[in-house]
Amino acid sequence: MSTGLLIRNTIDRLEEGFMAVSLAFMTLLTFTQVVLREFGGGWVWSLEATTYTFGWMVLVGMSYGVRTKSHIAVDLFAKKLPPPIRRIVALTAVGLCLVYCGFMFYGGSIFVDRLMMLGNNARDIPLPRWLLTSIIPVAFMLLTYRFLELAWAINKGIETGLSADHGAHRDNKGDAET
Amino acid sequence: MSALFLLAILFVCLTIGMPVAISLGLASISTILLFADQSLLSLAQRFFHTMQIYPLLAVPFFILAATFMTTGGVAKRMIDFANALVGHFRGGLAMAALLGCAFFSAVSGSAPATVVAVGGVMIGGMINSGYTPRFASGIICNAGTLGILIPPSLVMVIYGAVTETSIGNLFIAGMLPGLILTLAMMATIAIIAKRQDLPRQPRATLRELLRAGWEALWGLILLLIILGGIYAGIFTPTEAAAVSAVYAFLIAVFVYRDIRLNDVPKVLTESAKTTAMLMFIIANAYLFAFVLTTEQIPQAASEWIISLGLPPWGFLIVVNILLLVFGNFMEPTSVVLILTPIIFPIATQMGIDPIHLGVMMVLNMQIGLVTPPVGLNLFVTASVAKTSMEEVIKAAVPWLIVLFTVLILVTYIPWISLIVPSLLGVL
Numbered sequence: 001m002s003t004g005l006l007i008r009n010t011i012d013r014l015e016e017g018f019m020a021v022s023l024a025f026m027t028l029l030t031f032t033q034v035v036l037r038e039f040g041g042g043w044v045w046s047l048e049a050t051t052y053t054f055g056w057m058v059l060v061g062m063s064y065g066v067r068t069k070s071h072i073a074v075d076l077f078a079k080k081l082p083p084p085i086r087r088i089v090a091l092t093a094v095g096l097c098l099v100y101c102g103f104m105f106y107g108g109s110i111f112v113d114r115l116m117m118l119g120n121n122a123r124d125i126p127l128p129r130w131l132l133t134s135i136i137p138v139a140f141m142l143l144t145y146r147f148l149e150l151a152w153a154i155n156k157g158i159e160t161g162l163s164a165d166h167g168a169h170r171d172n173k174g175d176a177e178t
Numbered sequence: 179m180s181a182l183f184l185l186a187i188l189f190v191c192l193t194i195g196m197p198v199a200i201s202l203g204l205a206s207i208s209t210i211l212l213f214a215d216q217s218l219l220s221l222a223q224r225f226f227h228t229m230q231i232y233p234l235l236a237v238p239f240f241i242l243a244a245t246f247m248t249t250g251g252v253a254k255r256m257i258d259f260a261n262a263l264v265g266h267f268r269g270g271l272a273m274a275a276l277l278g279c280a281f282f283s284a285v286s287g288s289a290p291a292t293v294v295a296v297g298g299v300m301i302g303g304m305i306n307s308g309y310t311p312r313f314a315s316g317i318i319c320n321a322g323t324l325g326i327l328i329p330p331s332l333v334m335v336i337y338g339a340v341t342e343t344s345i346g347n348l349f350i351a352g353m354l355p356g357l358i359l360t361l362a363m364m365a366t367i368a369i370i371a372k373r374q375d376l377p378r379q380p381r382a383t384l385r386e387l388l389r390a391g392w393e394a395l396w397g398l399i400l401l402l403i404i405l406g407g408i409y410a411g412i413f414t415p416t417e418a419a420a421v422s423a424v425y426a427f428l429i430a431v432f433v434y435r436d437i438r439l440n441d442v443p444k445v446l447t448e449s450a451k452t453t454a455m456l457m458f459i460i461a462n463a464y465l466f467a468f469v470l471t472t473e474q475i476p477q478a479a480s481e482w483i484i485s486l487g488l489p490p491w492g493f494l495i496v497v498n499i500l501l502l503v504f505g506n507f508m509e510p511t512s513v514v515l516i517l518t519p520i521i522f523p524i525a526t527q528m529g530i531d532p533i534h535l536g537v538m539m540v541l542n543m544q545i546g547l548v549t550p551p552v553g554l555n556l557f558v559t560a561s562v563a564k565t566s567m568e569e570v571i572k573a574a575v576p577w578l579i580v581l582f583t584v585l586i587l588v589t590y591i592p593w594i595s596l597i598v599p600s601l602l603g604v605l
Binding site for chain 1: 192235239242416452
């Protein structure tokens with residue numbers, strides 16, 4: 001296994017593991033909170049910890065979604081195009097996604113930068129706010145990386161578009177949206 | 179001007195196949211940068227803030243609960259119980275499939291999940307007992323839409339969060355329409371069964387019935403926990419969702435023992451992925467709604483509609499058509515997220531009850547789920563039944579008459595949506 005592949009696999013694993021652990025953590029935390037309240041107790045930091053974990057899970061999940069091609073798109077029209085045009089359209093679509101990533105990365109960076117200057121802690125968690133929100137630029141950087149990967153694959157003709165073929169990826173995945 | 183720009187960019191992005199989430203986000207960002215005085219900083223902040231909106235925390239928990247329920251054998255036991263109840267009627271297996279969908283909807287907030295859970299067992303079962311594949315997949319495809327009408331419902335959670343309407347009340351309001359739709363489809367099956375002389379199952383003995391009921395009870399209790407807990411004030415809908423997820427885990431792993439502890443990480447990753455996709459759309463939809471508000475687009479639309487002098491019922495027709503058209507091209511949560519910020523303010527001004535509007539929107543979305551070209555239930559049914567899309571579309575279309583009838587009833591008789599919450603004294 002080459003080093004590049006090794007690093008990629010490690011990132012993939014980290015993404016999946018992180019998402020699973022986050023979800024388990026926030027579920028158990030919220031559940032525990034309900035139980036503790038019945039006995040007149042509870043932790044002040046619980047809700048804030050849950051929402052930040054939620055934010056991190058979703059942001060990391062964005063790029064995971066590009067890799068597994070599970071983002072929902074209306075691919076009806078693009079799929080009807082002849083292959084050479086379809087490739088150009090798909091590359092344009094990915095290009096626009098990259099523009100979006102750029103905007104959000106920039107916005108996220110200045111947000112974190114501003115919080116660093118303010119230097120205050122979160123309401124209930126004894127951690128600086130900039131640290132808790134630092135995932136925003138990081139996640140959009142990861143998302144950029146995944147879209148670049150996809151653009152490369154589309155250009156090489158390995159992939160045809162942003163979403164998987166219907167039917168194929170929906171098999172036994174009824175837990176989808178909705 | 180800005181409104182046209184916003185919608186044009188959104189339309190172009192969607193058409194060339196960009197993810198719904200990014201289409202919404204990019205359209206919003208470019209409109210704001212060009213027409214409004216807002217910084218990218220505030221957009222990024224708003225984006226992240228979506229995950230701190232308390233009612234939306236219910237989304238990951240309900241998805242997790244449903245994934246445990248789908249992966250474990252909960253559906254199978256509910257079907258057995260349904261079969262013991264109605265199997266001995268003519269066309270009993272089809273009725274059991276329908277009832278199985280209704281039961282499963284009471285633990286899952288998703289329509290495609292319901293199709294997978296019940297259809298996986300019942301489509302093959304019906305075909306083996308002499309039903310035509312078309313009839314079998316038509317039933318499952320349509321009955322599966324009950325998933326978003328019978329509580330819990332993800333679409334209702336999102337509608338409730340966006341409009342700041344009580345999610346508990348929406349859940350309760352969905353029960354009677356859900357019951358009516360189930361009975362309407364049941365009656366339709368009975369009529370077809372008589373005409374086509376469909377087979378019966380042997381009648382279950384009382385002992386078998388009780389046994390099946392006991393087995394299914396563990397799953398069915400979940401609805402009681404959710405609604406009871408919310409109404410007794412023990413917990414919020416968000417907490418109810420977390421309790422459901424833990425409960426579903428315990429049932430699937432320790433009571434039914436269908437899922438091994440080793441499989442739990444896979445269930446978690448899968449649920450987290452579904453959640454992230456959905457929340458990515460929702461977070462961008464909040465940016466979209468923010469642009470709509472800063473550009474005062476809902477106000478303009480509302481003034482225009484009111485200047486037309488439409489009566490509320492006329493407005494509701496327009497809403498129905500709008501929702502049906504959008505529902506044909508997008509999945510329910512996206513439609514609700516895009517259209518609610520525009521429709522809701524107008525409806526409130528016309529004196530339409532938010533709960534009534536919510537239930538009506540859900541029914542429209544159900545129809546969208548079974549109509550081409552983008553009906554999620556059609557895709558899922560085709561893959562579960564291992565048949566072509568064309569075949570499933572032909573199978574599903576006749577049932578639309580039932581769905582449309584119930585939609586019209588729910589739209590024009592607000593009583594259907596409001597009676598149960600008001601009887602419970604929560605309205």
